[in-house]
Amino acid sequence: MPSQFLPSIRDNETITCKCCNTRQYPRGGNCIACHRPLSLRYLRIDIDSLLGSCPLEQRRQIAHRIGTVLRLLRKQRRISQSQLANLAATMNRSYLSKLECGHVLLPISKLLPLGRALGLTAVILRFEDPRNASESPGSV
Structure with missing residues (x-):
């Protein structure tokens, strides 16, 4: 998906x-x-869609999805790669280009400043209670 x-x-x-x-x-x-x-x-981004493959392929898929999202957000805000790299102050333009193309997978510590520079205000992770998911209707 x-x-x-x-x-x-x-x-x-x-x-x-x-x-x-x-x-x-x-x-x-x-x-x-x-x-x-x-x-x-x-x-x-559904995690299950990223987890069915080997670790290297999984990393490539995640890097590609994150890069695609960053490019989309940057273009929606009409910011050039150079401007975003300067705003985030964590990398240069050529490295940001590699990130957007999915060639690089950044650690969260470098990804968060990019998110902030793009105007993101929160990162939300959703967790489902495994007890509720495994229970069938009528079970106690």
């Missing part, structure tokens, strides 16, 4: 529109009052 951007990750999540201050559920991605984009999206 390819990476996808979502307007919300929970049904009960609320957000306040920056334009009209309406508090709402961001299900459609646009404000229910002024109809402007809420400018809040989440990225979903």
Whole structure:
């Protein structure tokens, strides 16, 4: 499954529109009052889709997905690779190019400054309770 951007990750999540201050559920991605984009999206990358292969291939798939997402976010913000490299202050432009092409897999310590430079405000990991997943309906 390819990476996808979502307007919300929970049904009960609320957000306040920056334009009209309406508090709402961001299900459609646009404000229910002024109809402007809420400018809040989440990225979903399913871990299961990355885990079925050998370790080297797994690393390549992860590097490619992260690179694709970074390029997409950078282009949406109309930032050049040089500008992003300067904003993040963790690498040069040529290394960022290798990252976007999926040739390099960065450790999280170097990836987080890039995220911040791109305007990301949080990294969310979702964990499911294994007790609930293994229980069948009616079992105790």
